Amino acid sequence: MDLEQLYLRLPTRLQNVVVSAQGYRIQRSRYGRAFEEQLAGYESRSNRDFEQVKAHRDQRLQAFVRHAVATVPYYRDLFARLRLKADDIRSLEDLGQLPVLTKQTVQEQVDRFRSETFASQSLQMHHTSGSTGAGLQFPVTLESQHEQWSVWWRYRRWHGLQRNEWCLYFGGRSVVPLSQRRPPYWRTNRPGRQLMFSAYHLSDQTIADYLVEMERSGARWIHGYPSVVAFVAEQALRRGVRLPVRWVTTGAESLLPHQKQIVKRAFGVEPIEHYGMAEGVANISQCPHGGLHVDEDYSAVEFLPAESGAARVIGTNFTNPAFPLLRYDVGDLATPSDDVCSCGRPGRLVECIDGRQEDCVITRSGCRLGRLDHIFKDCVRVREAQIRQDQPGHVTIWLVTAEGYGQADEEALEREILKRVGDDLTFEIAHVDSIPRTRSGKLRFVVSNLSAEAA
Template sequence: MSKLAAVFENLPVALQQAACHLEGWRIARHRYGGDFQALLRAAEARTNWTREQMDDYQGRRLAAFLEHARRNTTHYAGQSLNASWPVLQKRVVQERTADFIARGYERSGHWAHTSGTTGAGLRFPVTRQAHQEQWATWWRYRHWHGIGLNTWCGYFGGRMVVPLQTEEAPYWRDNAPGRQILFSGQHLREETLPQYVAELRRRQPPWLHGYPSLLSLVADYLVTRGEDLGYTVRWLTTGAENLLPHQARLMERAFGVRPRQHYGMAEGAANISECERGALHVDEDFSAVEFLPAEEAGVYRVIGTNFTNLAMPLVRYDVGDRVRLSEAGCACGRPGRVVESIDGRSEDYLWLSDGTRLGRLDHIFKDATRVREAQIVQRARGEMTLRVVRGMGFAEDDERQLLAETRYRVGAAMRVDLEYVDRIERTATGKLRLVVSEVA
């Protein structure tokens, strides 16, 4: 724990609240001060560009960025501009981070970090402009749906906003400068849910945003009791985790509005935003994304170049995620490619004993409306364990259906065990992983 976190933990609630405002103010200034409004306007102007305009813009930024990387980093010093650069694996960046940091940016003010599901994270500098271009891309997407910078948001994420040992409400803090009520994901459980719901009813934030695994706990609470929030939730957006089909349906039932998702990452190598018609658009002006065929037919690896971040050039960086591409495109007319689905991380796959890899396992749970939470664990090839937290009314029929659906998806050769648990462990950043595989 950092010194600051230790100090925070021992403050009275009112002072913790003041610390939240102060931190919120600091973040808002870094994110939305300076050139942000100009960057946002420029990003929004590109929404209706033609494909040719977009290609031209991307080509120019990419060329300048590659030249910068070649001149100013150890890793890319020998690269020729006339040949294709190799695909970069995260492991290489983790082992030799310093070689990727551009000269002159070693003491950059802002450092981002990724948690890495297997434990190994990454810390790297991000220029303020790159940070703001990313936020401009995210706000452009929110504006498509009518969410404004001043819209109050009930936020359910992984940020530690309430000390872990706290045993009584409030399990939330305000960030007034950022227009957020920050609900603690770490304290959200059966016994505390009534208090969360009561606070939502009292404050009535028109926009709910967060991890699908947390928002669906709130949704499940309401649906199983036949209740609603008693006010109109106008917007529901999710991020950080894959939005699974059964979570989307549960949330729509509980909140009366369809969840929208976007896909992004701290490295800024790719960004994908859902439009008002429900299509997932690649933000072609934010980074240069390639889709390379993966092991499974119709599935592609996401490879991206973060041409906004001069401090840490990552060229043809393998993000580690898998997508399916849409043939149909989208009638909204936005330029660029459309993704049919985000299949999640490469680790979200299971191995059969014959070496076949299976993806899209979220479909196992698509009709499992009485499953509160689930996770798939694989310890060896050819076997898997379903970990399930039963929801209200879960009965033998549900178990039978779940096992049948699993069998249908994974085939006859897989050994399937079922384990009922009270709670599923989250990662260090509070995320719920659909698949935990111990098989390399």
């Protein structure tokens, strides 16, 4: 029996003790004095001008590339093959001399990306789930985790959110046994100040218990998967429950326009947008003025043109020397902007984060069509949606609708779809009771069953 099975057999009271013990351990390793020092450094750079922050970034980049070429087999060979020296890379612009690195290459040669200077026991393993099922496991240093949490807390603190704020957490972790049929569908992590709710048990039948507990807790911060938070928001709205929510933050899935709207209507605040990933090669944070700023002091981010008009996010991590990733293609799309934010914080802006590159469909003439999430922008009575494609030129749209959804909603949706896809793609709408999640509990927006050649 493994530890998780053991945990699930404990009585609720002891599960709370275990969750808190785990929370204590995480607090200790994640938020020590080293974290406070990093955070102070990051916050001071919010007030610098763009040129100063760029100089800081390029300086770290240079040192990091030298380290990678000296201690990582993959880069030693790559630079030799390209007849490049580490010192040829001195700035973000110089990175263009290197090829873009795909996740597949990293997966296939994962050991060759490890730096020879770190002993395994000093490192933790991180993993990414990958929506196509192919995950990646890689080592991270403790310092790199402090930096990651520093850049994440920097944007939260821009919005007035503090570390001691209690959080209503709706993530992917299974803290409540699946067989449990009665509340409480949550566990309490006291040191981490989290009320951890089970996303799995959430339904029309159980939501009332969740809302009562959320209200009782008095907590003002909700964090979770957008699809789960949107469901809670819609139910709160429908049942007339007003919660004293001041902050909503999301992670793991892309935040879709209709989810944003429902959260705003239910809680009176817009979700704070944020973009980041375990690999730490790019980070984008929304400021209180609404601008989406590239965190230029955290990694070196490039935007390369993509077919759909948006740009591919290509990132170079310089915080995790145990596993350097140079010009790594995250698989996501964003739309860069030339605007300058009125808040005065440094960093390039993006207009929007457009989700996964693979979140696109293929039209009859073979074009890739992305950014379909905007179709659902005004569909407040659509609870969940998924676009499914089994053959080029045709898609099926799965819809889970909310109460009150009617003919007028469907017609409005059809008009929006036609506006986006024209006559090069036929579609049908299928009403379903629920949409299956991936193994890690995520709701995928586009599921394509086309072969790689067709896609």
